[in-house]
Amino acid sequence: MAIRTEEAVISTSTPAVELKGITKRFPGVVANRDIALAVQQGHVHAIVGENGAGKSTLMKILYGMQRPDEGEIRVNGAAVSFRSPSDAITAGIGMVHQHFMLADNLTVLENVVLGSEPRKGGIAIDFGSARKRIRQISDTYGLGVDPDAMVEDLGVGARQRVEILKVLYRGARILILDEPTAVLVPQEVDELFGNLRELVREGLTIIFISHKLDEVLSVADAITVIRRGTTVASVNPKDVTARQLAELMVGSELPSPETRESTVTDVVALSVRNLSVHSPDERCIVDGVTFGIRKGEVLGIAGVEGNGQAELVEAIMGMRPAEGEIRLGEEDISAWSTLRRREAGIGYIPEDRHRHGLLLEAPLWENRILGHQTRRPNVKGPWIDRAGARKDTQRIVEQYDVRTPGIDVDAAALSGGNQQKLIVGREMSGDPVFLIASHPTRGVDVGAQAAIWDHLRAARAAGLAVLLISADLDELIGLSDTLKVILRGRIVADVDPQNVTPEQLGSAMTGAGEAA
Amino acid sequence: MKPAESSFADRLLGRVRPSGLLSLSAPLLAIVFAGVITSIILLVSGDPPLETLGVMADYGTQPRSMVLILNSATTYYLAAIAVAIGFRMNLFNIGVDGQYRLAALIAAAVGGAVALPAPLHIALIIFVAMLVGAGWASIAGLLKVKRGVSEVISTIMLNAIATALGAWLLHKDRLAVEVAGSNNIGTRPIPESGQVPGMAIIPGTETKVFGLIVLAVVVGVVYHVLLNRTRFGFDLRATGRSESAAVASGVNVKKMVLIAMVLSGAAAGLIGMPQLLGASHSYGLDFPTGLGFTGIAIALLGRNHPVGIAFGALLWAFLDTSSSILQIEEIAPEIVQIMQGTIVLSVIIAYELVHRYQIAAGQRRVSKELAGGTPPRVEGASA
Incomplete structure (x- = not known):
């Protein structure tokens, strides 16, 4: 298979967006590590990766919602440093969020100008000129948006085009689309892809985030794969199959967690x-x-x-x-x-440990009780048995090798792997x-992964x-x-x-x- | 995603605690900030800040003032606890005001209509008050559970309904009688067997402290034990911290919403009791109103902690009581309301600032640790 490594991406023109060595750490987790990405102008550039691979963090960095700890961002060749999304907008970068941010009870026109209203005579909003500009943008890119329609009357596909128009209205030349097809039915997906091709034909650049491989292959001019927080490959969609992309996304070079004889x-x-x-x-x-x-x-x-x-x-x-x-x-x-x-x-190790598995702002021993709040050693009748729960938390910490300064620290202070080991230990307690x-x-490191498999x-x-x-x-x-x-x-x-x-x-x- | 993300509401309601020395820095910062703002306002209005505060402190430490402060604080404490029960699980019971007024009215009417031996009579009145408060609050709870109506909206509306219902009930054709020697009307006075005598515990004054100050202490202890030591309290706090995690752990969130609302309402029912059983013995047109809203401010001030709320209630009562001396000194007593508002805002801002500082410091520390030494362990951005 013809996969170029990231170093091999060579281009004569200046990339619209270039990221080098981007690293972002959160307490306990490295969300992005040494990201390298070059997006050519006039391309639909897809970024693919599993949920939790670090795509969203990367896009938040590019859109100024997060600041990287290390690394360099260049837009059209010039190094930039965004402190907020408004800096990114000034630099010509716009974001279309997965979940629409539109007010249903306002018209398209009102939604589009919201936050950047053109003024007339200092106070009044100049709806006339705004309407004209919206029509003009809509016609140029074939978006088919009527500025005077109520947003609540629009379908999902049309709302998405309004979101795109909103970004274009603010002068964006580089669009980030976060999982834009997640909410669309197949026909709407086709329409969206038609719009995207129109946009790149007019010289715009699109960064398209997805994990739907067939869609990515049909629309993208270039693909970058992210796995476990870092860019692992940049490929040409003409040279890869969905299967090869899937392999790149999930990785198959790790040693297999073999189980021996059947039990x-x-x-x-x-x-x-x-x-x-x-x-x-x-x-x-x-x-x-x-x-x-x-x-x-x-x-x-x-x-x-x-x-x-x-x-x-x-x-x-x-x-x-x-x-x-x-x-x-x-x-x-x-x-x-x-x-x-x-x-x-029934024991339960949830998919999203922060939403379903932990009380992040509660100490470890209280997290030991979660999900087992009717059973010993956590309770005695209607009372919480603090001593019992604490002792058993200590046992889990030792037996499952949870690296923590103590059982009184909040769960949020632990790294992802140690949080997960605590959850595994808890769910294995009480004889499931x-x-x-x-x-x-x-989202856990390799060491914790092996321990959890064991x-x-x-x-x-x-x-x-x-x-x-x-x-x-x-x-x-x-x-x-x-x-x-x-x-x-x-x-x-x-x-x-x-x-x-x-x-x-x-x-x-x-x-x-x-x-x- | 940031693993340690907490919402502003969580921090506002004290579900996120700053740790170590920083937990002391927040209230100190708040006091300094509130002091500065108040001084500026006093200077602008042409009054010397230090002397004004001195006058208030002098007046507030006189024996009679101290009794008044304790009595107000008793009522405020109960109001704040009622609000705090809801706050601890993300329920905004704005309806404490209506709950306590309706509860006091009906409990007063029941108390005036029956004759029982002393302890039973008092217990009956208090029980009726809790029942009415809980019942009124349960309407909002049921609406939220069954129909998804926000409790903020429904309790505000129920406050208005409680006002109207109270006015209708407090009429000579129904629960009210004329109060001798005035043109006020009120419920039939509660006979002596239903009254709680005051306690002369502050030397140097004839004024007595509400006997039901004991009730406030008991409620504070029960609140603490219930929330921190019982399974029920664990479920309640877990729901407040993360509803999704609570659901996954097997908590029936709808049931918890209803129970928390009922408990909050029952506590609200107690608010009027010290005044009713200790002083007025009848619910009349002059019964104090608006305590539910004071309770919200004090619960925020005390960060939902039983001891914090006690300090908040005492501070609030001190400011209220000493405002009466300001008028005599020809200083606008409204300055007290400005102080109260400033203090609440300062506390909220101070805790928010400390929290942000902590997050930033934590991230810097982790970045530094991971950047130096061993190569960073690769981890995905766990969602």
């Missing part, structure tokens, strides 16, 4: 039958999923993110209404509350019979049933006893992890090839 028993710990989840607008997100997990078995679910994995997990945890049957051992738990499911022995491990090693393997050997959701194909293949592929909410393939390569799995995930 699978024939006792089913958890079974799910015809489980379906619907979104509020009646779309089917999880569609009739059926599987069983036996004691001592790790069932891996592979899939491109956003294909229903998160909703499936939340349905099993009872956090989201669902149809179908869920059985834990012999018991039908479909109607149980989240608390009762947890008490019955079934564990959901959702991206258990995402803990999962040991628990499996002790008879724990594990549902493993991951975007890391090596992790899935290495840890799972059984592998299923999920696509658009359905289980579309069963794969034998013994005889599958990451490439085969990758193509099954995109629905492109046959499962092995």
Whole structure:
């Protein structure tokens, strides 16, 4: 495959945007490390990477919302340093956010001028000239936006064009589009891509953030891949396939987390039958999923993110209404509350540990109680057992090698890996019979990753049933006893992890090839 | 994303604590800041700042003033605790005002209508007040849980409804009688068995401290124990800190919203009790109003901490009480309201400044540690 490394990107003209050695650290995490990126003028330049790879942080740096700790940003050849988004706008960089920032009860015109109103006579807003400019921009780029329409009457695609127009109105020549297709239906995606081509034909530059590989391949002139906070490759879309891109995104050079002999028993710990989840607008997100997990078995679910994995997990945890049957051992738990499911022995390592796994501003020992607030050693009747909880937190810290100055520090002070080890330790406490491990090693360093894999393997050997959701194909293949592929909410393939390569799995995930 | 991201509201409501020496620097900064602003205002209005404060301090330390301060502080404390219960889980119960007025009115009417032995009579009145406060607050709780109505909006509207309902009930055809020797009307006076006698604990004055100051202390202790030592309190604080994490841990958030609202309302029901059972013995047109809003300010000032709120309530009561001397000294007593506002703002600003300083310092430290020595460990920006 023809992949140029980042150093090999050579160009005669000055890049519209050039990033060199960008590094951004947050307490406990390096979000971006030594990023190198060159975006040619008049290109649609796609930046792809898994969720959490560091794309958003990078774009926030480019848009002036975050300041890098190290590195250099050049716009049209000149070094810049942005203190706020308004600096970025002045330099001609505009951002179209994934979630629209429009006031429904105002017209397109009012929304566009909001914050940069043209003045007439010092006080009055000059709507006339603004309307003229909007029409002119709309015609130049073929956006088809009517300045006097109410935003609430517009469809999603039209609203997005208003967002684009808003940015152009402020004089942007470089547009950042953050996951612009996430909210669009296929026809709208095609329209958007038509608009984007129009924009680059007029000399604008577009930075397009996505993890949908087929879309990226169809629209981009150049692609940069980000993995684990750094740029790993710059490729030409003509030279790569979706499969190769997927490999670059998830990486396959890490040593496989091999599990040795099978520990699978024939006792089913958890079974799910015809489980379906619907979104509020009646779309089917999880569609009739059926599987069983036996004691001592790790069932891996592979899939491109956003294909229903998160909703499936939340349905099993009872956090989201669902149809179908869920059985834990012999018991039908479909109607149980989240608390009762947890008490019955379901452990949960959530995908987003900051949102669902931790109280960041509470000390570690209080985080030990979270999710186990009805069980010993954390409580005695209605009372919190401080001594018991603290002692057990100390045990977790030692046994799971959580690097911390003590159990009274806030969870936010720990690095991502240590936070995750604390969560793993907590969820393994209280003798779970079934564990959901959702991206258990995402955003953690290599050392913590190996430790977490060891803990999962040991628990499996002790008879724990594990549902493993991951975007890391090596992790899935290495840890799972059984592998299923999920696509658009359905289980579309069963794969034998013994005889599958990451490439085969990758193509099954995109629905492109046959499962092995 | 920044792992340590907390919202401004979290910091405003004291759910994020500055640590170490910095926790002391915030209140000090606030006092200095408020002092400077007040001095400027006094200078502008042509009064010498130090002497004015001296006059207030002199007056505030006289025995009779001290009793008045304790009595006001008792009421303020209960109001602030009622507000703080909601604050601790992100509920803004603006309706404490309506809850306590309605509760005091109905409890007074019940107390005046029955005759019971002393301890039972008092207990009944207090119980009715808590029940009415809780009931009125539960309307807002139910609306939020069942219909998603913001409790801010519904409690403000319920305040207006409580005012109207109170005016309707306090009529000679219904709960009110004429008060002898005045053109005021009020509920039938509560007989002696339902009154709580004052305590002459400050030497040098005949004025007595509300007996129910004990109730305020008990409420403070219960608040602390309930929130920090019980499973229920853990669930409540967890919900306030992160609703999504609370849901994932098995907390029934809707149930918690309802219970917290009911508890806040029950505490609000107590606000009128020291005054009703200790002094006026009847709910009349002259019963104090607006205490619910004072409670919001004091809860912010005390950062929802039971001891902090006690200091806040005493400070507020001191300023209120000593304002009466200013008029005699021919200084505009409104200066006190400016001081109160300035103090609340200063506390909020000071904690925010300290918090930002801490975040920035923490990031610099981590950057320095990671930049030097061993190569940085690669980690994705965990979402």
